[in-house]
Amino acid sequence: MSRQVTYKYNPETDNFERIYPTLRSRVKKVGAFTLASLATGATLFAIAYYGFGTPNETNLRNENAMLKSRYNVLNRRLDNSLKVMHDIQNRDDNFYRVMMQMEPMSQSQRFAGLDNEKRYKELQGLPDAGLVKLLTQRLDLFDRQLYAQSISFDQLREEAGKQKDKLAHIPSIIPIDVKDYTMSSGYGYRRDPVYGSTKFHAGLDFAAKNGIPVYATGDGTVTVAERKSGYGNCIDIDHGYNYLTRYAHLSEILVSPGQSVKRGDYIGKVGSTGKSTGPHLHYEVRFKDEPQNPVNYYFMDLTPEQYAEMVREAENAGHVMD
Numbered sequence: 001m002s003r004q005v006t007y008k009y010n011p012e013t014d015n016f017e018r019i020y021p022t023l024r025s026r027v028k029k030v031g032a033f034t035l036a037s038l039a040t041g042a043t044l045f046a047i048a049y050y051g052f053g054t055p056n057e058t059n060l061r062n063e064n065a066m067l068k069s070r071y072n073v074l075n076r077r078l079d080n081s082l083k084v085m086h087d088i089q090n091r092d093d094n095f096y097r098v099m100m101q102m103e104p105m106s107q108s109q110r111f112a113g114l115d116n117e118k119r120y121k122e123l124q125g126l127p128d129a130g131l132v133k134l135l136t137q138r139l140d141l142f143d144r145q146l147y148a149q150s151i152s153f154d155q156l157r158e159e160a161g162k163q164k165d166k167l168a169h170i171p172s173i174i175p176i177d178v179k180d181y182t183m184s185s186g187y188g189y190r191r192d193p194v195y196g197s198t199k200f201h202a203g204l205d206f207a208a209k210n211g212i213p214v215y216a217t218g219d220g221t222v223t224v225a226e227r228k229s230g231y232g233n234c235i236d237i238d239h240g241y242n243y244l245t246r247y248a249h250l251s252e253i254l255v256s257p258g259q260s261v262k263r264g265d266y267i268g269k270v271g272s273t274g275k276s277t278g279p280h281l282h283y284e285v286r287f288k289d290e291p292q293n294p295v296n297y298y299f300m301d302l303t304p305e306q307y308a309e310m311v312r313e314a315e316n317a318g319h320v321m322d
Contacts, residue, residue, distance in 0.1 A: 071131055078138050084308075085145050092152055095296045099170060100159045110148045111141075169239040171217035172300040173263060175247060175283050176270070180213075181206040183310075184280055187293040202291035203246070203284035210279040212270040214247050216261040217285075217297070225253050231282070232274025235267055244289070248282040249273050 093104035160167055185205040216237055223244075224236035231248035235255060238244055251271025261267060272279045285292045295311050302310060 068131070071135060075135065075138075078135070078142060081142055082138070082145075085142065085149070087311075088149060089145070091296060092149065092156075096156050097152075099166075100156060100163065102155070102159060105148060105152055109151075110145060112144070112148075166241055168263065169219045169241055170243055171239060171245050171285050171294075171297045173215070173217050174298055174302070175215055175217050175245075176206050176208060176212060176281055178306070181208040181281070183207075187291075187295070200291075203282055204294045206270075206281045206283065208270045208279060208281060210251055210269075210271055212281075213266050214250065214268040214270060214281055216263060216265045216267050217245055218243070218263050220245075220261060222255045222257055222259045222261060222267075225255050225257050225259075227273070230275045232276060233268070233271060234274075237261060237267075242288045244286040246282075246284040246286070248284075249276045249280060251279075 097104050184207040185201055187204060188201060218239045220237040220239035223238045224234060228234040233250040233253050235247045235253060236244060247268055249271055250268040252269040255267045270279055270281050283294055285294045285297050298307060
C-alpha cells in the first residue's frame with residue numbers, strides 16, 4: 001500500500017508544509033484496512049466453500065446420494081419380500097394348519113426377540129444411523145419370519161406324515177393342464193356377463209378349447225354326474241373330510257355317480273353347456289359346503305413361481321364366463 005502524503009498551506013511562511021499523521025491515526029488506518037481485507041477474504045471463502053465445495057466434499061455428496069439411492073432400492077426389494085412372506089404366513093395359518101387341524105403360529109413365535117433395542121446401539125455412531133437402523137430392523141424382521149416359517153413347515157411335514165390318507169383326498173392340483181387354459185375369472189365378487197349385476201363367483205373360470213381334458217383334483221367318490229341348472233354338464237366329487245369339488249359346463253361327462261376316482265383321473269371334457277358365454281371349466285372347492293378360494297389348493301401341482309403367477313392371474317382376471 002503506497003503512503004499518502006498530505007500538505008497544508010501556512011500563511012505565515014507563505015508555503016505548503018507537509019503534515020505528518022499521528023501514531024493513533026496511522027494505527028486506525030492500518031486496522032481498518034486489515035478488517036476490510038479479512039472481511040473480503042471470508043466472503044470469498046464462503047462463496048467458494050458453499051457454492052462450489054472442495055473436490056473431496058463434492059465426492060462425499062455424490063457418494064451420499066448414491067448410498068441413499070441404493071438404500072431406497074434395497075428397501076423396495078425388502079418391501080416385496082415382506083409382502084410375499086405375509087402371504088405365505090396367511091396361507092400357512094388359514095389353510096395348511098387348518099387342513100392339518102393344527103393351531104396357527106402365535107405372534108410371539110413369529111416375532112420373538114425383535115423388541116431388543118440393545119442390539120442396535122452400536123449403529124448409532126454410523127453415518128446415516130437412522131436409515132441404517134431402520135433397514136437393519138426390517139432385515140431382522142424378515143430373517144425372524146423366515147426362520148419361524150421354516151419351523152412351521154417342519155411341523156407341518158411331520159403332521160402330514162401322520163395323515164397320508166387325508167392328504168390324498170384333499171383337492172390339491174389344477175383340474176386342467178397348465179398349458180391348455182387361460183385364467184378368465186377369479187374367485188370373489190364379479191360382474192355377471194349375462195345379467196350385468198354384481199354377484200359372488202364361487203370358483204375359478206379356466207377358458208380353454210372345447211374338449212380339453214378335465215381331471216379330478218383329489219381322491220373321492222362321484223356324487224353328481226349330470227346336467228344341472230345353470231352349471232350345464234356338471235360333476236361333483238365328495239373327497240371326504242368335509243371337502244367337495246365341482247366341475248361345470250362340461251361338453252362330456254366320463255364318470256358315473258358312485259364311482260371312486262383318484263387324483264389325476266380323467267373325468268370329463270371342457271365345454272360350454274348351461275349358462276356359459278364360451279368354452280371354459282368352472283371349478284369350485286367347498287369345505288363344509290362353504291366355497292373356498294381354489295388358488296389355495298394347488299400346493300402339489302405348482303412351483304412357488306407358478307403359484308405366485310396363478311394368484312396374480314386370479315386376482316386380475318375379471319371376465320366371468322358363467
